Amino acid sequence: MATMVSVDVGAQSGRVALGRFDGETLSVAEIHRFPNVPVCVHGTLHWDALRLHDGILQGLRAAAREAGGRIDSVGVDTWGLDFALLDRAGRLVQNPVHHRDRRTDGAMEEVFARVPAQELYERTGIQLMSINSVFQLWSMAAAGDPALEVAETFLMMPDLFHYWLSGVKACEFTAATTSQCFDPRKGVWALDVLERLGVSSRLFPEVVPPGTVLGPVRDEVVEETRLQGAVVVAPASHDTGSAVAAVPFRHPGSAYISSGTWSLVGVEVAAPVIDDRTFSANLTNEGGVGGTFRLLRNVTGLWLLHECRRAWALEGREWEFAELVAMAEQAPPPRSFIDPNEPAFLPPGDMPARIREFCVRTGQEAPAEPAVVVRCVLESLALKYRQTIGLLDAATGVAPAEIHVVGGGAMNRPLCQWTADATGLPVIAGPVEAAEIGNLAVQAMALGELASLDEAREVVRNSFSPAVYEPHDRGPWEDAYGRFDALVQAPATRPEPLVGGRGVIEPAQR
Template sequence: MTEKYVLAVDLGAESGRVMCAGFDGQRIEMTEVHRFSNTPVYANGTLYWDALRLWHNIQLGIRQAAAEHEIASIGVDSWGVNPILLDNNGHLLSNPVHYRDNRTDGAMSWVFERMQRREVYERTGIQFMQMNGLYQLASMVRDNSSQLKAVGTLLSICDLFNYWLTGTKKAEFTMATTMQLCDPRTKDWDRALFEAIGFPLDTLVPIVEPGEPIGTYEGIPVIASAGHDTGAAVVGIPTTTQEYAYLSSGTWSLLGLELDHPVINDAAYEANLTNEGGYAGTIRLLKNIMGLWIAQQCRNTWAEAGRDYSYDDLVRLAQSATPFQAFVDPDVDDFFHVGDMPEKIRAYCRRTGQMPPESDAQMIRTVYESLALKYRLVLEHLIAVSGQSVERLHVIGGGTNNALLCQMTANAIDRPVIAGPAEATALGNAVVQLIAQGELANLAEARAMLAESIDTVTYEPQDSALWIEQAGRLSEQVAATQQ
């Protein structure tokens, strides 16, 4: 059989890449064509994504791949939540403001003065997070942004690049849900939310399902892949079983279950769980956890002080430190913004009556242990709310390269952890395209193929009774800080 090649443009919070997937009918092989940094830019006190630099690199990667292979299609995935505004002529009004910018400070309470918090959840089923697109748009209305006088179209970051590739303005379903502006049951915009915050309804474009063709770029078909990077990563899970949870581990940790329906009720609301759109009619019931962002920020702070650790160095440091000296709740607001993360952790420990970590080794061990223990607490909520049993956890994304954290996670949740692939997002992006082209029959066939093609590592739980005891400590601490 002639090998078919598709391109997965995969944009993460730290870097982007153009990956070429070759499929021979039995196995899929990914080749990195072009990798590039995704470096935010401060200008006049505002933190922006550099969309034009990303676009330059996307085109460069496509050209490089097309010079070597006949490309059957292109698909784009990216981080979620970021709204993009175009004017009435289809021109970008501004580089997109980064979701970690402080413009959304106070925006959640501003929205809840116009629509009750519980009603917002009932309409969207999305976890409340300051960075959500709803609060980014609300902050613009609240602050009388001049862009509102010129806005013609609302897109997501992934939709923007699909538009620049094809000239077609469409909103991809998995991306629309992440912004907390879409009803996951009707798969349409929740117009009452837009009216409540005063954002113009005529900016909305049709929502399309992942897998739909949306146009061409220099003669190459462009397919709306699962646009949200976590949605794509979940497609790329190499499994043939059903009773599993997944953890997309990277800058963010997204821990969840794949269901055939949203779960929007009081229990899900109290647990602050999110119902994001998935591929092939699925819903991803999950929780966003701050993830390896905390470790990345520690690393940046130490590098500025002359201690330039690699990620492997951080793992070795953590292995050398004493276990269970202190814990943090990764999801408190303290850790959301850019800054001196070690000092933020020390301040949190002092505030919660713990001895702050003194060495870099103890600090990074605290981060990894806290993440693993938080995974257990979130998994317990997911199981209780959904009623779904979980026998194993599939860890996908860059965090699969951290063997220590994978082992800690297995210990904490008292279940096997299957780690891999690291490039699940690009794989899932490619799989959606291959299904759309008829090369694979459906998601089940694709995952069975991936299970045969992809190497994984299994971590069996160790000393789980001790880890479960420590999870109880963290649970008490989380409850105390939320009072």
């Protein structure tokens, strides 16, 4: 029996889960949850990294008590893009800055003046988004930020927590690839590109593959948590990388949607797909487990609903997320659609008003009642998924046989059914806690309990039962897609400021 702990830190909360693998099935139990609240200081939006580390330590203590002190390993996954800087003594230079901070406003155009957009894409294979790490680093270099001047080590967010747990400074592959600072074809940092942007190559440490045993838990952490004998494993430390590792694919070439605050719509490929088609479609190539890559596109997801819910709560109309979804099921089909990737929907704010403004601006009827707004969002997401899967089909030449939905969206029954209806493909929904499951599965691989990613997915199939949604009532959806596609043209080389991983407000059901 292998006993492992996964730490999955999202943008609203972190979760610590205890996993046990008996050689055939994997069980997962959430042990501890802690909040993740960004903090704005002097106009800069930060992550509170020290508070997050304390939440991790509390969870590890609880896991050690639950397991009677017998823990074999621990691994952390988080969102992508954001990073920490350490000084020469290994101390945090400043709290990491949030990707939604306004420091990257205008950064893309300035970077492209030095490294043309297509060249940057050719070197990194990553979707052009203003919040990518490369644009954050450029904004610091251009401003002469003293934090960048004194820094000695760059670590992605999960790497920071692994360093605090193990004392080892290394960047894990799946998280590193999200930065747009990494060359996936050469398997190294794109240091020459970074030097052209004024970012020192000295910052970037070794990149290690998912499933690397970084080392034993540090003595001070053992004293704090009682994790005697445990090792720190770098899983697929980008949360979407862990989530996709847990997708129980039934047919090669099937699509997946890692659905939460953001929807990552993609397919798994054996090598990066970087060409004119993927550049024009603004598709991204993120590292996966076992030498795989995730060819995908970011689609704004349930962030839209959570911001709507927050706006209505400020007006005194409070609903649980599940209540809004139930209301949408009873609402009439919308006469209007939105583009979920509209840049105006990116920042926090009055999302219902922004949705109405989009509809008016595009000559559509503005949805007024909350139930209609929610249904408009969910159906627009389903149609956007169809459009995105079409881009992936064109890029790979492989039409998916079905769609796997993992994460919190797997519990959203109307979204899953409407996705099946909109695409004409069966939707396999689950597992919900895919990031934790994938994290644990990769740890089991590192411990020698599982031999391969295929074997890990077989364990997932044996351990968790998905829900299946078959497409029906296709006629109205064909008409709806025609209207949606005319309204929301598939992107050409239009960079969109979206996020890989998860955004500011993380739903309880991801």
